[in-house]
Amino acid sequence: MKKVAIVGAGIVGATTAYYLSKEADVEVTVYDHGLGQATKAAAGIISPWFSKRRNKAWYKMARLGADFYVDLLNDLQESGQEVDFYQRWGVFLLKKDESKLEELYQLALQRKVESPLIGELAILDQATASNLFPGLEGFERLLYASGGARVDGQLLVTHLLEASQVKVIKDRVTIIPVSSGYQIGNQIFDQVVLATGAWLGDILEPLGYEVDVRPQKGQLRDYQVPQDMGAYPVVMPEGEWDLIPFPDGKLSLGATHENDMGFDLAVDENLLQQMAEAASSFYPILKDAMISGERVGIRAYTSDFSPFFGQVPNLSGVFVASGLGSSGLTTGPIIGYHLAQMLQGKSGVLDPADYPTERYIKQKQT
Numbered sequence: 001m002k003k004v005a006i007v008g009a010g011i012v013g014a015t016t017a018y019y020l021s022k023e024a025d026v027e028v029t030v031y032d033h034g035l036g037q038a039t040k041a042a043a044g045i046i047s048p049w050f051s052k053r054r055n056k057a058w059y060k061m062a063r064l065g066a067d068f069y070v071d072l073l074n075d076l077q078e079s080g081q082e083v084d085f086y087q088r089w090g091v092f093l094l095k096k097d098e099s100k101l102e103e104l105y106q107l108a109l110q111r112k113v114e115s116p117l118i119g120e121l122a123i124l125d126q127a128t129a130s131n132l133f134p135g136l137e138g139f140e141r142l143l144y145a146s147g148g149a150r151v152d153g154q155l156l157v158t159h160l161l162e163a164s165q166v167k168v169i170k171d172r173v174t175i176i177p178v179s180s181g182y183q184i185g186n187q188i189f190d191q192v193v194l195a196t197g198a199w200l201g202d203i204l205e206p207l208g209y210e211v212d213v214r215p216q217k218g219q220l221r222d223y224q225v226p227q228d229m230g231a232y233p234v235v236m237p238e239g240e241w242d243l244i245p246f247p248d249g250k251l252s253l254g255a256t257h258e259n260d261m262g263f264d265l266a267v268d269e270n271l272l273q274q275m276a277e278a279a280s281s282f283y284p285i286l287k288d289a290m291i292s293g294e295r296v297g298i299r300a301y302t303s304d305f306s307p308f309f310g311q312v313p314n315l316s317g318v319f320v321a322s323g324l325g326s327s328g329l330t331t332g333p334i335i336g337y338h339l340a341q342m343l344q345g346k347s348g349v350l351d352p353a354d355y356p357t358e359r360y361i362k363q364k365q366t
């Protein structure tokens with residue numbers, strides 16, 4: 001029986017645990033500290049097709065990551081789990097300069113050829129848009145794509161870990177290379193997966209590595225509204241804030257992108273209030289809506305904003321994924337699936353050479 005440790009139970013670690021737990025000859029243990037986890041603070045928008053980023057490897061991962069949810073939903077259903085964490089009710093894209101909507105529409109039409117999941121595309125006037133999202137105003141036209149989805153990251157992780165039936169230990173851990181593998185606490189493992197998000201440096205630097213992963217603070221506000229917004233699309237205007245409606249009257253507003261706050265987890269009411277005021281001019285109901293909570297999470301970023309996954313250079317049996325940035329709920333499951341494949345010596349649709357670990361993890365010069 002092969003013993004595998006997964007450090008980190010965000011979306012990457014939990015998906016890796018789920019797919020590894022399907023293998024008969026593998027025993028998986030998950031360690032997770034949980035504080036500041038990006039996955040449970042995330043807004044949850046799955047809509048990569050409108051990005052203007054030129055990074056082709058990233059876009060391939062993001063579009064296939066959105067598609068991968070279809071497989072994940074089937075797999076989790078077969079494992080007896082509910083798929084209440086995912087809804088596909090479309091996305092609204094707003095532009096300050098509405099003449100740019102046509103350009104975005106054409107880009108989306110081209111991308112639909114390889115990503116039919118994008119669904120129906122249309123430029124809607126305000127009256128038509130309000131049928132789908134009553135009360136939304138402050139624009140004349142917007143772009144609608146029916147395939148946009150939203151995910152409750154925390155709920156997804158709960159289902160993945162439940163279906164895996166793996167042991168989860170709530171602890172912050174370090175790894176020590178020993179002759180027979182890697183030691184965590186008093187256990188020895190044959191293989192280790194570092195799914196530690198923004199905290200990758202903490203675990204690899206003591207082992208002599210320099211890690212190009214930096215923290216970005218993200219804050220989000222949750223509201224409880226009287227109406228069930230379960231079938232409303234996600235709203236993505238230009239700028240910081242997005243509106244993410246969920247079933248049962250939950251509505252999220254977020255998120256901030258703060259590069260200079262390190263691992264700070266304090267709620268900044270001023271920033272959240274500024275976001276709420278900007279959003280209220282498009283959705284005035286927010287002004288009187290009940291605030292039900294605020295969330296803070298730390299995203300992991302690399303210097304070129306690219307995610308990476310694969311083997312840690314010169315540390316045989318240790319695998320890693322990090323740098324998922326603002327789109328990690330989109331790319332996390334497909335990365336977790338690939339890590340589980342790699343540990344079994346198998347491959348998937350993504351080529352790890354396009355997301356090389358050695359670009360971001362280097363041995364310190366002595």
Ligand SMILES: Cc1cc2nc3c(=O)[nH]c(=O)nc-3n(C[C@H](O)[C@H](O)[C@H](O)COP(=O)(O)OP(=O)(O)OC[C@H]3O[C@@H](n4cnc5c(N)ncnc54)[C@H](O)[C@@H]3O)c2cc1C
Pocket residue numbers: 007008009010011012013031032033034035036037038039040041042043044045046153171172173174195196197198199200202203217218219220254255256296297298299300321322323324325326327328329330331332
């Ligand atoms: C506010 C916000 C909004 C976002 N919105 C979206 C969105 O709309 N769409 C989208 O696609 N993405 C979004 N993201 C990005 C996405 O949430 C992240 O990229 C993704 O969740 C990262 O997953 P991860 O598993 O790599 O890391 P994380 O979810 O951060 O998990 C890492 C885990 O490892 C644990 N850990 C670290 N070191 C140790 C250790 N030594 N011992 C034990 N445990 C350890 C941490 O405690 C943590 O629980 C958002 C992020 C934030 C913060």
